[in-house]
Amino acid sequence: MAHVAEWKKKEVEELTKIIKSHPVIALVDVAGVPAYPLSKMRDKLRGKALLRVSRNTLIELAIKRAAQELGKPDLEKLADYIEGGAAILATEMNPFKLYKLLEESKTPAPAKPGAVVPKDVVIPAGPTSIPPGPLVGEMQALGIPARIEKGKVSIQKDYTVLKAGEVITEQL
Incomplete structure (x- = not known):
């Protein structure tokens, strides 16, 4: 039988205790959220909610243990x-x-790059604050209808660069 690290056992116990002691439990995906915005979210939640980041497998074990200890099998579905x-x-x-x-x-x-967009990304038509330069050519290579007007880059028509669920490329 494999040895389970002591810190993992303690973490599952702590997570189980948190789940059992609060009537409302939610799961949040914080993957890709930088440290500063995450700390701002914690600040905003302070006194109102507890945000505990942990390993997925440990959270799963804690949910199942809490469901069993509370006699609430539906909780396991979380x-x-x-x-x-x-x-x-x-x-x-x-x-x-x-x-x-x-x-x-x-x-x-x-x-x-590599992030999945949650909704369509549309570049609206109209002038931008971007000065002319090689960026115009790069935009055109991506199919973005851009040209230089009055010393600034202008987008000729609304253009959807990514649809919801697509991945941001390095070039984009």
């Missing part, structure tokens, strides 16, 4: 939704108020 870099969000808050708080705390982040 483990089916673990994906990416999971974290547990535990609170006493009404789930709808929690959702609203999380939506309000969203901040835009720069696009990174």
Whole structure:
């Protein structure tokens, strides 16, 4: 039988305790969220909810253990939704108020190669603040209808560069 690291056992115990002691439990995918925005989210949640990032397998074990100890087999279904870099969000808050708080705390982040876009990415038609240069050629190579007008790059018509679910390329 394989030896299980002591810290893993303690982490599952702690996660189980968190799950059992809060009436509202949510899973959050924090994969790809940089440290600073994550710390800002923790600040916003402080006093209202506990955000605990851990390994997916440990979270799954804790959910199953809590479901068994609480006699709530439906709780185990939550483990089916673990994906990416999971974290547990535990609170006493009404789930709808929690959702609203999380939506309000969203901040835009720069696009990174390899990231999957959650919604269509559209470059709107019109002038930009971008000065003329090699970027125009690169945009045109990607199919973006760009040209130089009045000393600035101008997009000729709305252009969808990525559809929801597509991956950002290095070139893009």
